[in-house]
Amino acid sequence: MLSGDCGRDVVDRAVPHAPDGARPWRGAIEEALYGPDGFYRRPEGPAGHFRTSVHASPLFAHAVAGLLCLVDEALGRPAELDVVDMGAGRGELVTAVLGALPAGTAARARGYAVEVAGRPSGLDPRVEWLAEPPKGITGLLFANEWLDNVPVEVAEVDPEGVPRLVLVRPDGTERLGEPVGGAEAEWLARWWPLAPEEGLRAEIGLPRDRAWAGAVAGVGRGLAVAVDYAHLAGARPPFGTLTGFREGRETAPVPDGSCDLTAHVALDACALPGARLLTQRDALRALGVTGGRPPLSLATTDPTAYVRALAGAGEAAELTAPGGLGDFGWLIQPVGIPDPLLA
Template identity: 60%
Template sequence: MTAGLYGPDGFFTARAGGPSQHFRTSVHASPLFAGALLTLVERVDAALGHPKAFDLVDVGAGGGELLATLRAMLPDHLARRARLTAVEVAPRPDGLDPGVGWRRDIPDGIVGLLVATEWLDNVPLDVLDLDDAGRRRRVEVEPATGKESLGGPPDAADLFWLSRWWPAGGRVEIGWPRDAAWADAVDHVRRGCALAVDYGHLRADRPPLGTLTGFLGGRQVPPVPDGSRDVTAHVAMDAVAAAAGTPYELIRQREALKALGIDGARPPLDLAHRDPAAYVRALSAAGAAAELIEPGGLGAHWWLLHTVGIERRGSMLL
């Protein structure tokens, strides 16, 4: 998985057109998503007392679309203080707004908001399955074909994680690399918040057959780790949340976006008579909002928000 995603010929390092050509995220679905995040940015800025410099860091930034959209939306009082940084393993894309920085690693001492939208699902992990004797074994894969076979037993770290977070099920995905990656990301925030948005599951509803899959050209395909496609698995969100060791909120995207002003409601019909052009624009926005909060789609994503070094008075999201 590491080689298929991040190696010299990996999906995220060498594929023309970028990930947005192969799968659709909330960032790509509508600028309404960035608008909702702007509301959160303003809340974090207020909680920090409007610092002289406000960091806005996007981990797993893709083509930098989210930060470019946010930069255009920032009100003047924030635009003058904002430092926007995209963190991505691929080279900086041509034509990206020069006001957006670009680097491979997360900057230290963040004061502001760190965002990771559908990043953790691409942090590589191992998969275990049961052999004929009912013993857990590592799943090995031939990179060129995706053909699977069973290898050696899990190690002590795998078993420790499983005992707490995924004790049942035949085929399981070892999530501690995601826990470590997120804890490290949150540790780079000196004061402010860290937000992970991803599809995932909780201990009570782990999928019995796992979730590992691939995406290519907008279609779900077998997870062959040859660099031609995205290879992804859902995130054990409760394990990731606990690993960071700071106060957090964990809610569905549908709830979060509604609380941040996106409801997907259709515009009133009388607007069609008074201002047909405005009605069409409002109807289009309602359609985009409905996609973002659809319970069976993007609306089922989880929002995990950690607060670091600030006094939280109630929810930052609701």
């Protein structure tokens, strides 16, 4: 979920439509998601269309709260501790994190939700609602499924073996445009080189690299974390990942505001010096979310506790499952502190 104007420094809003209504995917995605009638301005919010780790289980927010406590310790327990939720949806994560903190830490914590949509009614008054992340953050900036919604261009190899920008019409049909050039061509060559085979595709992640660098620049001291669908060099999907989601189901990507438009993230390209990449499974296990079943003996001594523990184990298993949420990438970016998950 894109927030404010982070990552839009290279968007050319003046790019005209061709006579057939086609234009490059990046501008089409931006208007479809964040324009006046865009998908992320709809009243039901993202949770009405897809389920993230935040919605899967409260264990996720508890794990992020635990991570914030580790950051707090690494910072020497400052008088004010920031937690910034990038692409906050309706503020579900930051609200739950504040509620999961120990009382002493919660008293020093300041919550920020960064989102392009307006502040929802009934949001915890402790959460400040912003269109841009604050500057000089001391604490944790957490971007859960944010970068996958930063708009990108799509490239496809033509019959002559040349990568060209893909243009899309309002109904979702496509055709090829100009050859990829400049900084975008350099990014492709470095991070997602395409063989000269007709039909191969890539999403050009340069806007995401810039968006992430801009978000990290707002952290004075602490930790920035991006969590997303991800792929790494050497294992890029040959035909890209651009897709749509509507009412909980994957659908064709049509840039008309009716569905989410998302593409997996080349997190290794986003990483800044000192960063570390790991899977959600490994990150959550380091934070105590294991998915282990409770002992059967508990069913006899305390049946209610056993049922609760069993439900928690099921939720933890979903958050860490291979082939599912557990395969999400975590980009860990310390700023002025050691990596708290390595301490």
